Amino acid sequence: MQIGIVGLPNSTKTTIFNALTHSQEITAVTSSGKIEVHTAIVDVPDIRVDELSKLFKPEKTTYARVQYNDVAGLKIGSGRDGSLSGELLNIISQSDALLHVVRAFEDDRIPHPEGNVDAVRDLSALDFEFLISDLQIVERRLDRLTHDLDRKGTYPERSVDQAEHDVLIKIKEGLEEETPIRRLEFSPAEEKITRGFQFLTAKPALVALNVGDEGSDNPADFPIDQGRSDVVCLHGALEMEIAQLDKDDAELFMAEYGITEPGLNRMIRLNYELLGLQSFFTVGEDEVRAWTIPQGATAVEAAGAIHSDLARGFIRAEVVSYQDLIDAGSLGEVKKLGKTRLEGKDYIVQDGDILNIRFNI
Ligand SMILES: Nc1nc2c(ncn2[C@@H]2O[C@H](COP(=O)(O)OP(=O)(O)O)[C@@H](O)[C@H]2O)c(=O)[nH]1
Ligand SMILES: [Mg+2]
The missing domain is CATH 3.10.20.30 (Beta-grasp domain)
Incomplete structure (x- = not known):
């Protein structure tokens, strides 16, 4: 299961990725603009695994895992112009879910591609790019289907094509009202038809608001349509620092800042749930292990x-x-x-x- 990290340049994607992976990829004020993907497998923090491990004292403790991909090189503004490159869309469409990172803190040293910080605008700008991309795919396919249905009379796959046509019309109407596909309701048969397209707005998406050092931990403080996206608040730079400390130092550091659990841990768990996944455990003296299955x-x-x-x-x-x-x-x-x-x-x-x-x- 793969989660693609997306967001505007300097939205702090790589910072969040580093915090997630305890790694030190380069965060930069100016990125190269080249499309690059950094990949990491991340343990899903689970207090139940910790407790079971205390109980059984096994030789090995294994957490559930998910993969995060830091997708660099998103070169868009808030122009609402459908300008995402095909190569990039292709990479993003292979993810099972998206983590949409949005900058929500002021810092004069860090330029913003739009000149000022506005989390709500940035979020909807990228959402809109994804919507346009899906709409283009739908329209292209509909052209083809309509052509066949209009000209070919009776042919063996007619009913299949008709069913696909009807679902795509429904999707098109939704997208034209700026409703992401994940918010539309489908019958199981319709669902099956949509799956093959890997639509971007059909993917479960979690919004990570980087609120900086001082910002609020409460997503409700940001005027984001909560019905449309699940939102978590993160202190990006702090989280990255914590991730690079060893366990004892990290605990001291967190106590100093009054942090009980890194927001990042909550974010990973939410991602896992959004992917429709859950864990069961096997226990014993050799290993305590979390296994991943669909809900x-x-x-x-x-x-x-x-x-x-x-x-x-x-x-x-x-x-x-x-x-x-x-x-x-x-x-x-x-x-x-x-x-x-x-x-x-x-x-x-x-x-x-x-x-x-x-x-x-
Ligand atoms: N003040 C402040 N700066 C941050 C925070 N998180 C990240 N940054 C900085 O924001 C800049 C852009 O971050 P980066 O992760 O490279 O963004 P990306 O282009 O989306 O990958 C870097 O200079 C980071 O050090 C934060 O919480 N507070
Ligand atoms: Mg980056």
Whole structure:
């Protein structure tokens, strides 16, 4: 699962990327303008994994992971002119979700491509570019489909083309009213048709407002349409500094600034949820591990996330809820309390379930 970091030049994308990845890519007042992608795999912070790890003291602790791509070289202003390059759009369209970084702090040393700081304007400018890009794709495809439907009479794929045509009209009407595709409602059949297009405004998107050192932590303080985007506030430069300290120093630093949890951790978790993902855990003395499955996945799908053999030979899943295990203090104790369940293939795994797959191959 990949998250593309997008935003205007100097919106502090690379700063956020560095904070995420504990790395030190170059942040710069003037970027080269060349299209470059930096990629990193990031652990999804999860206090439940920390607690389980304390309980089992395993040799290895493994968090869920997501990939972030810092996409540099976005050379647009707020011109609303559909000027994103094809190469860039192509890179962005391969992401499963977007992290839209917006600058919301003043600093005279850092030039803004539009001359002044206006987070709401910048956000809608880039949203608009994505909308235009989707609209162009829709119109091009519609031209083709209309052409075929008008001229070809009866032909084998006519009903398929007609269905695609109808969905695209619906999307076109939405986009023309500046509604991103993710806010439109589709039947499962329609959904399936749209998927192949990799539309930019169909991707789940999270807005990261970099509020600088002093800015508010409350997204409600910014006049952003909360229905349209999920928003988190970050102190970009501080987060990057914290990420580059070792654990003890980071804790001291955070205490000094009155930070209980880096906003970044919250942001990563939100991204994970926005991707429609959740975690289940496996526990033991060798490893405590978070595994990633889509929300709504079944026990046999969860088994398959661990290994295809476990799905193939699946018999039953022993399930304990995270909270029951923590309350009981050990697997033995939780069993005595009768809180271990045996579930079949179709059991819908809940976020935070601890699974032990019984299988036979
Ligand atoms: N004052 C201040 N400057 C920041 C903050 N976060 C990032 N910057 C600076 O903003 C500039 C642009 O950041 P960068 O991450 O390179 O932006 P990008 O072009 O979107 O990748 C750099 O000089 C950063 O050091 C912040 O929270 N406060
Ligand atoms: Mg950059």
